[in-house]
Amino acid sequence: MMSFVVVAILVIILGFIAVRGIGVISWEFLTTAPKEGMTKGGIFPAILGTGCLVIGSMVFAFPVGILSGIYIHEYLMENWWKKFLRMMTNNLAGIPSIVFGLFGMALFVNYLKFGDSILAGSLTLGILTLPVVIRLTEEALKSVPDGLRLGSYALGASKIQTIQKVVLPVAFPNILTGLILSIGRVSGETAPILFTVAAYFLPRLPESISDQVMALPYHLYVLATSGTNMEETRPMAYGTALVLVSIVLIINLSASLLRRQIQKKTKMH
Amino acid sequence: MTHAEVNNVNVWYDTIHALKDVSLKFERNTVTALIGPSGCGKSTFLRLFNRMNDLIPSFRMNGTVMVNNQDVYSKEIRIDEIRKNVGMVFQKPNPFPKSIFENVAYGLRVNGINNKTIVEDTVERSLRQAALWDEVKDLLKKSALELSGGQQQRLCIARALAVEPKLILMDEPASSLDPISTARIEELIFELKKTYTIILVTHNLQQAGRISDLTAFFYLGELIEYNLTKKIFLNPDNTQTQNYITGRFG
């Protein structure tokens, strides 16, 4: 019985936000900038900003994470170095997101003098997702049967050829699923962008990677806690929450659909 | 005297007809070997007696299974009562990640017997019966997983004996063991026959020939032939049995 509480919690949260938020959503809400002390207008800059940050962080985290996962899984024997790398990855994954925010501020914003910018924010978010990407790459590679590798070696292929031509194509759909999930995670993060990029109110759109942007999760935080006119901003907050949740859920759902598709396919063989 | 009997039993998994109208009787204090190629239904048959097949959701059956003149599948009887009276030893040794002592005592404890002297006596008796006592009497507090494979399997036998079943089911008890451990298990089965009725599934025909009194040959879910082991091995009535024994298929 208790376990249905978990289902109930999900339904309540999503239902509540959907019911309160759905009335606010309109074409105008999605495509215009906030107006009149954020009580009117839309959230377009925030949606766009989140998009920029997601793309920026993925440009960094995907290549590094995938390459790193390949190296750890395909190249290393079970030795202390592999254990060490695993431990460091786990440690990085365990660090609270606010600490990433501090670190991003200290290194990118202040030390490297990027200032509050898309660049600094994306790098911070990228570092945050790095362990996730590494781990999912490793998992995907693990699911590739060893027989395939041996078969390829037996035909005289080198290690890199084997990885390129046999291992990666087989693991690719699984890696893709994981990557989509990590996009979902990045688009909802608030703490790391607080001090590295997020703007409280910035109705114009960013022009370069050294500009600040608004972001959906931070915008929701601002609307919920520090608006000048709580009564008036509340509906905007519900709308923002609904948009944010929808984006994240659509991403997650497409990932699990993709995974189901893959499982079906592999079952056929 | 009949200890267990199976009458007109059919078993299905979804649409697969796994046992087809099988009837068999088992006498007290005998060892019966169930042989046949993989997938012939002999493990399914073995698992009828303690209703282990019930754990598989798609399992369906009809017919009756009697142990000690009691219908195992009757609605009035509780499933754990049946399992208490029927011991089982599995293909791979599967000791619990507990101490040697607690492994053997487990069956008593789940039946609510916690009296210290009774438990200690039973553990010692069971381990002696399983010919393991001398090897482990100083290691009773050690994890059962530290034992070798053969010792672990004898521990599992001792664990089954501790609840004093009269009927013992063995599902290829020696298939994962080395020849020396196998020999010890076989000796043990021979010894246990004096007090217990044993039904044994085996892939190893020589083993069946060495230790069983009776042999039943299964093929594609059907009971092909059931007779004295000597008869089956030397002069079977059925040509399929003949072919299997002589290694032409299987």
Added chain:
Amino acid sequence: MTKARRIYEKIVTGILFSSSTITSFTVILIVVFLFREGIGLFNSTPTEKNYVIAVSRQNTIPIITSNELADIFNQDITNWKQLGGSNDSIIRLTLNDLSGIFTEEELGPNLEYFPQKLNEYVKTTPGIILYLSKEYIPKNFAGRIIPVKKITLLDFTFGKHWYPTSAPIPQFGIWPMIVGTLMVTFGAILFALPFGMATAIFMSEIAGSRLRNIMKPVVELLAGIPSVVYGFFGLVVLVPLIQRLFGLDVGETVLAGSIVLGIMALPTMVTVAEDALHATPKSLREASLALGASELQTLVRVVIPYAKSGISTAVILGTGRAIGETMAVLMVTGNSTHVNYSFLQPTRTIPATIAAELGDTSFGGVHYNALFALAIVLFLFTIIINLSVEVIKNRNKGFNQPR
């Protein structure tokens, strides 16, 4: 293999290798930067830059701590005797007060008489304590600039007052935040544990594969909801509810934080615990059932002990998730930096403090350093959590795995 090919493979391997070191490099970089910025707190005097504390020359007290200063300016200490000095009542002076003591004529049009006047005043007032910008201190100062003791680790950790911006002396005691963090986390675990375990057991032991296929995505979706959304939900639903239910003045309480965090920790707990339960070999279950144990006995005596290490890992990882969570807690716990031991009072956790205050600090200032020091504390908490997960994994290998 041609030479070009071999060089190509060398290069690829090199790229792979260097990518794999980036995580370790980042962890080290994070540690370096946290300490670089955080350690500054313990090397600086807590007073505002360029400001000094001065006393009369007759005053015998050699050095003053920030707590004593705070007490003096809060008028909790009114006589130097209380600090072991002479029996003079304390007269507090800041720049603003001085303009009340001296008239404009006395100071001259361009404040040219100010140093002289100040010196006279300091000489005649043995109980004086001055808080002034350095530029106002005369060259031939009649008083004595008294050194302020640097912040010690002990003050920082166990100090009960967190007034990072108060003048003349900010106070950086993080005890309220440590208590707040631990209480909120503890509450969250207390909330999440029964539900999480029940769900995990239900999913792996009782539910059929179809129900399990529904529950798994639900738990994953729960994990995917961003923390601000949880915070927002807590703020608009839970907080008013708690306020009404307990008849409180404010609903933003430790309890609200605990429940929100508990919900957020649930998915982690359920997933890890469920995996652990599910990993219990079928053969062990069968062995137990074959001995006449009931399903429940098998669960309690075989499955749960076998999955013990996985279950404790689940709890610890849930704790880890809860302890570092920022936005949701920030939104529902009420942001009070007073020490509080009640579940129905507001509090503030370490991560929430950093998030709330870092935006208002100046780069390199004492407050900025203090927040980094706070982050070090948080970092240590999480390292301890990670290490205990490793320890549990390794310890249980001994008993649970066949050799």
